[in-house]
Amino acid sequence: MVLLYDGMERCRVMASSSNEALISVRNVSVSFGSKRVLDNINLDVYRGETLALLGGSGSGKTTLLKQVLGLMKPDTGSIWIHGVDITTCTPSELNTVRRNMGAAFQEAALFNSLSIDANVALPLQELTQLADSTIKLAVWIKLWAVGLADCGRLYPNELSGGMRKRAAIARAMALDPEILVFDEPSAGLDPIVAAGLDELILFLKQTLGITILVVTHSMESAFRIADRLAMLYQGHLIAVDHKDQFVLETHPRIRQFLDRKPDPAPGGERGFMASYLREFQHEH
Amino acid sequence: MSLFEQVGRPLVVWAQDVGAVTLQWWTAIRALPSVMPVVGKRRRWRAVLEQALAIGVRALPMASVMSLCLGFVLALQSAAELRRFGGINFVVDLVAVTFTRELGALITAIAVSGRSASAISAEVGTMVVTEEMDALRVMGLNPAEFTLAPKYLGALIAMPCLTILSTVCGIFAGYVFMAFSVDMDFRVYFRQAFEAILVRDIWLTLIKSVVFATIIVQVGYLNGLRVSGGPAAVGRATTRAVVESTFLVIVADLAATWFFYTMGWSAAG
Numbered sequence: 001m002v003l004l005y006d007g008m009e010r011c012r013v014m015a016s017s018s019n020e021a022l023i024s025v026r027n028v029s030v031s032f033g034s035k036r037v038l039d040n041i042n043l044d045v046y047r048g049e050t051l052a053l054l055g056g057s058g059s060g061k062t063t064l065l066k067q068v069l070g071l072m073k074p075d076t077g078s079i080w081i082h083g084v085d086i087t088t089c090t091p092s093e094l095n096t097v098r099r100n101m102g103a104a105f106q107e108a109a110l111f112n113s114l115s116i117d118a119n120v121a122l123p124l125q126e127l128t129q130l131a132d133s134t135i136k137l138a139v140w141i142k143l144w145a146v147g148l149a150d151c152g153r154l155y156p157n158e159l160s161g162g163m164r165k166r167a168a169i170a171r172a173m174a175l176d177p178e179i180l181v182f183d184e185p186s187a188g189l190d191p192i193v194a195a196g197l198d199e200l201i202l203f204l205k206q207t208l209g210i211t212i213l214v215v216t217h218s219m220e221s222a223f224r225i226a227d228r229l230a231m232l233y234q235g236h237l238i239a240v241d242h243k244d245q246f247v248l249e250t251h252p253r254i255r256q257f258l259d260r261k262p263d264p265a266p267g268g269e270r271g272f273m274a275s276y277l278r279e280f281q282h283e284h
Numbered sequence: 285m286s287l288f289e290q291v292g293r294p295l296v297v298w299a300q301d302v303g304a305v306t307l308q309w310w311t312a313i314r315a316l317p318s319v320m321p322v323v324g325k326r327r328r329w330r331a332v333l334e335q336a337l338a339i340g341v342r343a344l345p346m347a348s349v350m351s352l353c354l355g356f357v358l359a360l361q362s363a364a365e366l367r368r369f370g371g372i373n374f375v376v377d378l379v380a381v382t383f384t385r386e387l388g389a390l391i392t393a394i395a396v397s398g399r400s401a402s403a404i405s406a407e408v409g410t411m412v413v414t415e416e417m418d419a420l421r422v423m424g425l426n427p428a429e430f431t432l433a434p435k436y437l438g439a440l441i442a443m444p445c446l447t448i449l450s451t452v453c454g455i456f457a458g459y460v461f462m463a464f465s466v467d468m469d470f471r472v473y474f475r476q477a478f479e480a481i482l483v484r485d486i487w488l489t490l491i492k493s494v495v496f497a498t499i500i501v502q503v504g505y506l507n508g509l510r511v512s513g514g515p516a517a518v519g520r521a522t523t524r525a526v527v528e529s530t531f532l533v534i535v536a537d538l539a540a541t542w543f544f545y546t547m548g549w550s551a552a553g
Contacts, residue, residue, distance in 0.1 A: 069422050095424035102422075109419035123423045125327070171419075 020047045021080075022179055022211045023068060028077035030063055030235075037063050038074070039235040047178075050205050050212040052226035054219070054257065059232040061215045065183055068213065069103055070094050081179070099127060102172030106184040108164040110156040116167045117143065117152030123174045142170040146200060162193035169200065173208075180204065182214045186221045198224045219257060231257070305502050308432070308509075312502070315426065315433035328434060335438025339400045340446055347395040351450040354387060355379055355457025363465060372466060373476070379458030380477035384485045385550065386541065388451030393496035393533040395450075396443060398526055401504035404435055405525035408508025409518035417509075436501045443497035444490045451489070484549060492540050496533050503529040 023045035030038040037060045045051045055061045066072045067079055070086045078085045081097050089097070110119050117139050124135045143149050146166040156164055165185060172180055185201065186194035198221050204210050205225075216222050222229055223243055230240040233253045239246065247258065256263075319328040363375050408431060411417050420427045455477055462468040507525040511517045544550045 066418075069418070071418055071421060098422055098424040103419070105415040105419060107414050109415040111416055111419075123425070126325075126425055127423070175423075 021045065022047050022082060023213060024080040025064070025068065026078045026080070028064070028067060028074040028079060030060075030067065030072070030074050036235050038067075038232075041077070041232075041235075041237050043230060043237060043240060045179075045211060045213050047211055048205075048209050049227045050201070050214065050225055052222035052229045053213065053215045053232065054217060054222055054229055055232035056217060056257075060235045061217075061232055062183060064232065065181060065213070065215045069101070069181060070098065099175055100177050101179045101181065102175065102177040103181045104165065104168040104172045104183070104185065106187055108156070108161075108168040110164060110167055110171070112156050115153055115155055116148065116159070116170075119156070119167060120152075120171045120174050123171070127175065138174070139170075142173050143167075145173070145204075146170045160193075162189050162197065165189070165197060166200065169204075173204070173210075176208075177210070179211045179213070182212065182216075184216055185214060186216065186218050194218070194221060195224075201225045219260075301506075305506055308506055309498065309502050311428045312432045312436045315428040316437055318429045319433045319437050328429070331430075331434040332437045332441070335434050336441040337438075338403075339396060339435075339439050340442035342399045342403070343392065343395045343442075343446060344449070346399065347392045347446055347450045348453045350391045350395060351383070351388065351453035352457045354391060355383060355454035356461055358382060358387075358454075359458040359461035363461065375462060376458060376468075376473055376476045377480040380455050380480045381485070383451045383454035383458075384481045384489055386489075386537070387454055389447045389489045389492040389496060390533070390537055391454070392443065392446045392450045392493065393500065393537075394530060396439070396446065396497075397500050397529040397533055400439070401500045401525045401529040402522045404501060404504035405508040405522045406518055407431075408505055409511035409521045410515075412509060412511045413514060413518060432501075432505055435505065436498070439497040439501045440494060443493040443500075447489060447493040488540075488544055488549060492537065495536055495540065499532045499536055500529045503532060 021044040023043075025041050025043040028038055028041045029036070041064060043051075043053075043064075053061050053064065063072070067074055068081070070079075070081075073087055078087050080086070082100060084093060084097050086094055086097055110116070111122070114122065117136075120139045120142050121135050124130055124138055128135075130138070139152065140149060143152055146169050148163060148166055148170065151159065151163065151167070156167070159167065169180075169182075182201065185197050189197065201212060201214070202225055205212055212225075214222070214225060226243055228240065228242050229246045231238050231246075231249075231251075231254055233251075238251050239249050239254055241249065246254070249255070249258075255261075318324045319332050321329045359375050359379050362378050363372055366372050366374050366378075408417075411431065417427050417431075420430060455474075458477070459468070459470065459473045462473055463470070504525045507521040507528070508518075511521045541550070
């Protein structure tokens with residue numbers, strides 16, 4: 001209950017200081033060999049808001065997410081989390097910053113050798129001095145919040161994809177972080193489970209006042225959960241806007257995303273393939 | 285590609301690998317206190333025991349059967365030659381000394397390499413592919429303390445135990461041969477075998493087993509960490525881990541034996 005109360009308190013703080021950027025990405029560029037993956041990216045995520053980072057496959061979304069989580073360092077630029085530049089800080093400072101962040105990965109990234117409650121308890125056991133009984137209660141609260149209160153004794157391979165992602169969210173919330181980062185939360189899930197996960201993210205934001213950065217390519221999910229949307233295209237940030245304004249964007253790539261239009265097949269390739277298939281069927 | 289490039293490129297890759305293994309080994313050494321009993325965390329010590337049992341139990345049947353077979357073969361082959369000179373009794377000394385100084389540790393290392401280097405590499409590789417390593421880092425936890433140190437300490441405990449068992453199996457196989465061929469008494473055989481072995485030989489073989497454990501765990505772990513791309517890459521890393529660790533164990537055995545010989549530690553007396 002203490003943990004939930006902290007969240008409510010945070011909501012009040014959020015209301016008074018919502019202009020404070022908890023995540024600031026400044027002039028970040030990243031190249032892999034000769035390929036420029038991120039080009040001079042500037043982005044802020046403000047306290048208490050949910051920002052959805054959109055983009056097609058290979059647009060640099062996950063690379064930017066890894067920069068924010070401190071898993072990779074940019075070639076140039078800086079990333080500020082809670083006022084600390086994580087590109088120049090020491091490993092121990094980075095770990096201190098990370099204790100205020102939680103991340104739910106695309107494949108859930110639960111430890112298969114541990115039960116679900118042991119997965120959620122792990123950060124509490126390793127990073128706090130809490131008594132075992134308190135940890136047990138905290139784990140139950142987190143699992144209850146994500147709707148898995150009676151699944152604690154199961155192992156990750158005994159859960160469905162949606163349940164694994166919920167468990168990953170419970171683990172990400174274990175230390176009551178101020179920032180939660182999601183990588184493709186609805187990827188690989190059926191629409192009903194994906195909608196349930198969106199509801200959960202909304203619940204976390206509204207109840208606990210957590211600042212959320214979501215990387216996704218699902219427009220439906222992004223519009224449901226986000227306050228603002230940002231779009232990456234070929235390593236460039238082509239738009240960052242409130243969702244009501246985002247639908248009015250005129251950039252062709254954004255229109256293509258919003259209207260769900262495919263890329264045209266290069267050089268009449270599709271016509272060539274069709275004629276080849278017809279010929280093949282005729283011969284056989 | 286010029287000859288200079290053809291020779292230089294593998295050398296650079298080799299130097300990078302040596303550097304990476306050395307750094308990783310140092311990281312493991314620094315993380316060891318966190319998994320030790322009393323000074324470390326209780327849960328992690330349990331993980332060490334699990335790893336020691338997994339590595340030891342997994343390789344136990346293979347190492348003991350290999351030692352029994354090789355002990356018998358060694359006795360058989362040496363008896364064929366020594367019998368001509370009336371020195372069949374020296375088979376006992378030969379088998380005992382060869383297994384204590386050399387084959388016990390080597391056979392164990394090859395058995396562990398085949399089973400545990402691949403298992404470590406597959407486990408770590410899968411953790412990389414499923415982002416579990418990233419999850420640990422994002423939680424502010426040191427992956428070396430969770431994944432590398434328990435495996436390393438577990439191997440450091442299991443390998444010397446397995447080496448001793450393997451040596452005993454090899455020497456016992458020699459007894460089986462001598463019992464059948466010259467009807468040698470059990471007590472006579474083992475008295476002669478123990479007289480041939482020096483305490484120093486046992487220490488040196490235990491040191492070798494610790495070196496081999498280091499090679500197997502570090503090479504297996506590094507290959508797992510280098511997995512990128514997906515599940516297919518895990519399979520490739522597993523194969524590479526077994527091949528590299530077996531090769532390095534044999535090279536390290538040669539280096540260690542040559543060093544002990546140069547220092548005069550291989551000679552009796």
